[in-house]
Amino acid sequence: MSKIVIKLDEHTFASPDRIERITKKIINEKNNGFEVVVVVPFIHLIDEKLRQYAFTLSENPIQRELDSIRSTNTQITSSLLTIALNKRGYNAVSLTGWQAGISTITPNRNVLIEHIESENILSHLRNGEITIIAGGQGIDENNNITLLGEGGVETTAVGVAVAIDAERVEIYTNETGVFTADPKIVKDAHQIKQMSYDEMLELSLLGSKIIHPRAVELAKKYNMTIVIGSSTENVPGTVIKGEVEMERNLIVRGIAYETDIIRLTVGYDSYEQASLASLFTTLADNNINVDIIVQAVIDGVKPTVSFSIDKEVFAEAIKVLEMNKQLLGFSFADFEVGLAKVSIVGSGMVSNPGVAARMFDRLKNEQIQVKMVSTSEIKVSVVVPQDDMVRAANALHDEFNLVEELV
């Protein structure tokens, strides 16, 4: 019998009503003849209160215990959903990370899935039980409960799907799928039917909250099909898989944007003083994430390096730069606020040189000033004034014919 893994989102658990509704969708898949595994997310039911309690006891509670406390969140969620499915007359069973056989390792600071011993899951599926797994958790080699961190729930879903050889993973969200651009800002935006792992990966990295890049990477590695779909509506979602029909493949697949970007520029008196390594190491040590980095190296001009950061870390970044001015050896720093990032993504770019040029050209025609540029094999990002962001996104959506997407 074919198996599918469904990953639910937090909204599903906002009320008993919503749980009722999702049980219908799950039962539907079961009645379609699938063996169904459901991976449940963390919900805001109890976490904050417990965290506060823990931090009252110690300003620096150790991670192992915080993880053990937080792991109870998805454990509880999995039992609640199981109860709701039972109520509708379907056999279901909840499994914690360790009960589902999920082993983790922590090579650096990140907890990763090492192995999934799937026998327990498979035996419940063979019994005809809908198997509900607490997402984002596992155990390490010493039987300590571990949390998979950011993107852990989606990663659990993909990992389990690979381990039990499922046909696909369905990621249920508030949206009906992935769009060519945010419909709120690009009026012609529409849902994408199919895309490649790399395209989804770039969109995820560009801030799409639908699925964490980590889970996409895992799916890509094992060629596991992902469907992004709605948890409430019955419409086809966006299919993410290895090979998208070649001929119909568009150069640009989608447009992403990010607001509230700030450009910081640091200038040096001479090249000898300009150490990019020490600059970005210092920022990283202070947990300041830098996105686009541009270094201007022009003869006869004093060297500068510009980088973009999120508004949230701006004050902290300024503080860190000031405190380390001598160490870092720069002579001045300035910044520009009110910027936004607009990106085009598409694996067709690899074989279509000139995409970036076409992008710049169109933006120039629209009289939109490009402040910074960053490119990857399947993505070009530009930083523009935030006031021009919507115009830029719409222009690029038009420029690359996303309106006419056929697949």
Added chain:
Amino acid sequence: MSKIVIKLDEHTFASPDRIERITKKIINEKNNGFEVVVVVPFIHLIDEKLRQYAFTLSENPIQRELDSIRSTNTQITSSLLTIALNKRGYNAVSLTGWQAGISTITPNRNVLIEHIESENILSHLRNGEITIIAGGQGIDENNNITLLGEGGVETTAVGVAVAIDAERVEIYTNETGVFTADPKIVKDAHQIKQMSYDEMLELSLLGSKIIHPRAVELAKKYNMTIVIGSSTENVPGTVIKGEVEMERNLIVRGIAYETDIIRLTVGYDSYEQASLASLFTTLADNNINVDIIVQAVIDGVKPTVSFSIDKEVFAEAIKVLEMNKQLLGFSFADFEVGLAKVSIVGSGMVSNPGVAARMFDRLKNEQIQVKMVSTSEIKVSVVVPQDDMVRAANALHDEFNLVEELV
């Protein structure tokens, strides 16, 4: 190194302040050179809300999932205490039931500890870690999370103590130990220094909330010393062990009482119709606990059977009797409210016949009417009017010289 197991009570977790205080006591034991295991209880932090949620989803949620949800309670408690101990600079680690190696079986409706694979606990103790175990939980042979039910937390403490060969189990309570009678009603009541398992067992069965009889039975089976003591004050507690110093052993060790007892009497027209078996089976099937049972068999008098029940189940008991009147074959039923039970307990009774007679005699002199009587090898209970309960308890306390207890 000697090991001890400490069982905390719920009051300990009423506030971060109290947790702070208990950590001092635990650290004290550690500094005294013990390897320390702590077993934590269920606390009223989150349970009710989650139960309500579960019952919103289904009026009859299955036990496995309710157990899994409720098991997170002591799991969270164990982590919170671990965090508090860490904060004070002591290595500590929390263990769930399965992490502590606790396997359960469910031969009938009760979940029992089958085995404790203590290697993980011992290895943490060897590392110098104070080991905090989530009380009242384990896993069955299929790795399902199970709850030990009533008295499960104390039973975990005693079970773990046996498994790791601890020197003793310390049961921390709101009291400083076990008293000869409730100090609130008997002014001369004082704390007992030592008592036998059987004596504690009878006191527990008589409604003392200090320790569940199930845990006492387990301690008796493995001859594990229990100390009942205060979680806040530093005074010696009551030691419960197999052999209490023989010569100083008093005939009566303590006095217990229970209020709000109701006597129900059922009468039959003839002995042929009087089936005690079907009467008490019917009551048990409806979860009505019967305490004292007295059958009067007198020539020439119609047979009756009287039994005592708690006020809480009175309405239900009447309903069950009415519904089954024909089946049970009785001709009338009546009841008496406003009663209380007073009991004397002491293993010295076994070798001292006439204790019950002395008890009845004293009560008669006090003009207290005895409504029902029940005896065991080391206990005599009488049901008296509730208005006379305090007088009865004080008189018996005096009669058996509990005031002058030497040990």
